[in-house]
Amino acid sequence: MPVNSFDDYLLTWKPEKSKLSSPLYRSIASMLEYDIINGFLLPHTKLPPQRELADYLDINLSTMTRAFKLCEVKGLIYAITGSGTYVAPSVRNAIYSKEYQNIIEMGIIHPIDETNKMVSDTVKNIVNKDYLESLLNYSYPLGMPYHLMAAKKWIEKANLDMSVDNISITSGGQNTLALALTTMFNPGDKLAVDVYTYPNFIELANLLHIQLVPVKSDETGMIPAELEAVCNLVQGVYLIPTCQNPTAVTMDMQRRKELAKIINTHRLTLIEDDIFSFLGEENLLPISHFVPNHFVYGISTSKSINSGLRIGYVAYSNQFIDKIQNGIFNLNVKTSSFNAEVITELINNGVAEQIVLRKKQLIQERNKIYTKYFNIPANELKLSFFRWLPIPLKAAVNIEARALEQGIQIYHSDRFLTKKHSEAQFIRLSISSPKDTNELETGLLTLKNMLGNTMK
Amino acid sequence: MPVNSFDDYLLTWKPEKSKLSSPLYRSIASMLEYDIINGFLLPHTKLPPQRELADYLDINLSTMTRAFKLCEVKGLIYAITGSGTYVAPSVRNAIYSKEYQNIIEMGIIHPIDETNKMVSDTVKNIVNKDYLESLLNYSYPLGMPYHLMAAKKWIEKANLDMSVDNISITSGGQNTLALALTTMFNPGDKLAVDVYTYPNFIELANLLHIQLVPVKSDETGMIPAELEAVCNLVQGVYLIPTCQNPTAVTMDMQRRKELAKIINTHRLTLIEDDIFSFLGEENLLPISHFVPNHFVYGISTSKSINSGLRIGYVAYSNQFIDKIQNGIFNLNVKTSSFNAEVITELINNGVAEQIVLRKKQLIQERNKIYTKYFNIPANELKLSFFRWLPIPLKAAVNIEARALEQGIQIYHSDRFLTKKHSEAQFIRLSISSPKDTNELETGLLTLKNMLGNTMK
DNA sequence: TAATTTGTACCTTAACATTTG
């Protein structure tokens, strides 16, 4: 029975006692869900402490915890130990292409589509091959043997030597991540990630109910000691070793080895995303190389070769072969052989390398322009498609909307944040996306002026 | 403290007491996992009752339950109330293409690839279009506007009238199902399905930790009263209204309306898979038509138009727009515009309809051959790509392996079963997959002889 | 920095449902 009378007590949310039914925790959760969905509780409203509600409803604290947990996994509320439970905002942070008119795109990272002329030439050649029909049927769900040979070749360029038995073809980088998370982890599992990471990965993890545990970084990437501190808590770790998104930080060999050692010692599962390896130094080895028994390694061709064809490669440890390959059947059945054929042909006829070379030239030029307006810290990748610009706190307010008013799409660091609170403020600027270098200059100049007052 | 001494007690599995550590339930689960993975416990081994283990380890019963639950979600064990807990077999039932030599394929359903000549002609035309490069970039992740118009047109042929705002392009039928399950349900949710259903759907649900609740059918499909009986338990229902896989049963309009009524009344989410609508009667309306506020409707073009290009269409209620579209970004980012263009062109230039017509002719011919050997029940779809053949219990033993020895791949009904135990025995015969009608006849004759002794 | 607030994790108790014999 309640210790006090609550009749005149002010709670921000009061479930109706009379509507309680068995099971208690479900009936409470559905009342809360109803009130949030119907707008009676606005985003960021602080709910009463679990203890107060439990007392008010005359039930046990942990029954209340369970009710809240149900709503939390649905994304309706979020809880901070020591602080309280709050109604979740319904904003989505995932980044994807919108068809804007007259907006300079510096938000989403376009992979420099100028090289697509070289791709379309190869497409034209392929349709004249006499085996075209064999590319249009159901066979080889994991990739045709010579498609896998090309994949192996491409993965070797990133300094990972794999048997074709440990390689499959996926429908792009995001698809590889979805595959890795659904097959290697269970809902409720925890995964270590950088404090700032790729927002579509954050949303994917949310969708699959995999909890992210933020780990601090320094100028060389994730700090090994910080990973070690959480590794009894987590089942795996997600890393982008070259040109981490959004910070543009690349790990040196020492850091890669240090992280690998921790992953091996604690038998974590490594999800390595090597999407930008083609922009880094040629002698860097993937972390997976040092974690031969616990890795899933994804290397998309969307940024390096062509984005529209949606082809990614995934390589994995022997012990994961069954899980990954079965996951591919479950999520996709297969990836189109025609699309894989185009990428295979580009790799085999050397055009893929030309494309990479050309992209590097173009992005070097754009980075040079960038330095006319802002600095590039020494630890960040020179040839990055995007830059991570620190801004003062007072400049951060509504900065995305304010930039959009000036005709520029950018993203604020909060989108990339896996923690609840942010300290430092940044914006990520995609310098590969503006249509040409003139547009890039216009964008950078506008931003410089916008930030100007507050930057000094 | 244990009631009895267990030193001389015979348990099929004895966790080492000395290795217990906190948290108890995790340490027990990992000991069990270790013993299963390393082969100390063989599939179908019956584990000791939870109560006995709890007593032996001197811990609480529900701590033991929790430990077992951990292993169960990983697929290592399965439990039957009243009977016991058993080590799970590591077999996977998912059906996918293998590259067999000299085997007559009557297992996996190939969609009659003979019509792919017509597809490759259209592919050749497309590469000469001057907008080819625009098909190779990042834009329009949900589908280009005129691709969505073609999707609308194709969905209308299945008698569902949708706005393009409620349609997206996916990477095929399985991808649509993965999308629907990840976005519309949470792990632990329950979904009503036919007792026999599509095995890749069963595996997908397992992968995503969505529990399937089998619902009985009669000769017109799922029985409405049986669905009603479980609908307080489940959050949704998965239905294949035309040519249910594997039973080849098609629901009449009355059955569709009856099921729709229950879905509406109990606010279930309908996942409707209309993959075979092109083979059914032209005046049948999808169930989604009668459930305008609770449906996700998938119609793959893999069986009807072309399987290799991996294009599916998904239509959905207004209230699901955000969830589905966000799910597409999370799982795939986008589906290749080039591939969508090919299917669009085939729909717009009328070739898709010719393909369907031709497929219907070919499958009619093959069904005619089938009737020379086996009967087709009156309630099953005439133009089905596959047949569902009842067999006597004594014929069922090892039937897949025995058929394979004779050079024929077939699938036994247990693969399709969502319940633990089966009563009746069937085999599913794909009659669309043998290379030609001669091969089909050889396959059917061989099976007839194999079953001959036991069929009478 | 220490005390307090607040959410989290683990384990226990007890009632319940299904299968088996």
Next chain:
DNA sequence: CCAAATGTTAAGGTACAAATT
């Protein structure tokens, strides 16, 4: 059809950890 065996579920109790003041 009942009783026993066996797994499942809800809810209570306690210790702990993180954030706040």
